Amino acid sequence: MRHVFLDHQSATPVLPEVFEAMRPYFTEHFGNASSLHQHGLRVRDALKRARQQMAALVGADSEEEIFFTSDGTESANLAIKGAAYANERKGKHLVVSATEHPSVMSSVEFLEKQGWTCTRVGVTPQGMIRLDELRAAITPQTVLVAVHHVNHDIGAIQPMREVGKVCAAANVPLYVDCEASAGWLPIDVKDWGAAMVSFSPHRFYGPKGVGVLYRNRKARIVSVIHGGVQEGGRRAGTENIPAIVGGGLAAEIARARLPQRIAHVAPLQRRLWEGLRTKVPYIQLNGPEPGPDRIATNLNLSTEFIEGEGQLLLCDMNGIAVASGSSCVSKSLKISHVLGAIGLDHALAQGNIIMTLGEGNTEADVDYVVETFARIVAKLRGMSPMWDEFERGVIDSVIAPTGRGKSFSQHAADVSGKPVH
């Protein structure tokens, strides 16, 4: 059986050269960067080099603007809570886009319980932030604006330069979550006027267990993890040296190979979407069409009349690793809030599948996925009462309405006795 990994948004394999660079820092160079002897000073040097590599990836002036954390979620927590607490006296208002990652959304919800207020700025049906709403949301009490570079679910690339201009005009610092873009799109903190940017190397062939926060010297943050004075006092705790060393090299390689990586995945993305749209009836792409507004790695699909988890499981049993934003896949039984924010119909959110491409994927992989996915969809539709009821005209399609029958959502509400979601 062919094995096709189409979940590069969750993890990527560590490059062999990255793994080799990490190896000595587990065994030989095991020192703690806080130690003042040879063992500590040696790894301190390695830390500095990794900071320079991270700074170069995002176009930062100095490695002193780079802070290491444990992962992207911790970086987001530090950016949001760190800025909120540091600027409490100026005001207690935050502005975020409605489609931010849960690490941002949940940090904001945490602060709301402590007396902060937050305005969530809406997005277009394609997932692009509404700049006029953003402008209107900023008040004299706003201490931070958070807008991600690329959405983790639907791959929409936000107009960062325009967002940066809005924030600069209002003199409010901008935090940009680059988890879904780092290593796959150019990042330029100065061009955007970003006060903070976060990302993690496991999305671009580096190891898990390390996150990065770029912070402009003018932006004030306080630590949210307390202990020693590591990371300039902004993040206590022993640095994960092997992961930081590996992450630094992965960042250097990502910067050098960026054009080749994009040139490799962009045609595969188009081939995959063209294949699926041709072979699978009643399928829809969520977010922008492949092109300048969408990251070249991501496809977010809705297949009508079937549910996402069944698609995911059958893909997995056929060697294809994918993700889904449907409620059945989520431990909370809720659809991805991103799909809600773009106004996706309930019927389409339930049939959601996310495929994210990487360096290792080939045209033959894509063709196998198209052919296998078409079979999987047909099998699940054969089991679905919704497909049968669509064919009999009881319910209608959202993607290609026939004008016959009621909506899926109405039908689901009728048979469950409650409105859905």
Place this chain on the structure above:
Amino acid sequence: MSETYTLYNSTVMEHFMNPRNMGDLKDADGVGEVGAAACGDIMKISLKIKDGRIEDARFKTFGCGSAIASSSMATELIKGRTIDEAMAFSNQEVVDALGGLPPVKIHCSVLAEEALKAALEDYVKRHPDAAAKSTAGAPVPA
């Protein structure tokens, strides 16, 4: 990859991959279609009933792997049962026969129980005479 890891246990996976009794019954005596408000799943069970006994059962399910496996297992379990026996059917039987479900997926088995009871109620509505012959009389509410 030499070993295959699965999200559910092997019985659940087997019923998901090779569901039993999938489809519709022509001239069904009772059909029940229910939805789960919690997750949006929809399940439909059709029954063929003869002499107060479930002769055949079929399902169709819009839902996750455990919802499909639950409806497959439920239809297996209830074949051959009398109406009264089927009215007393509990989702726990499905959970046990499947060798357990993750806690967040127990509601899938509840949906199977509800679909079965909706199909039985539909039968009772359509065949009041036959239903009266059953010893327990009135149907148990789902």
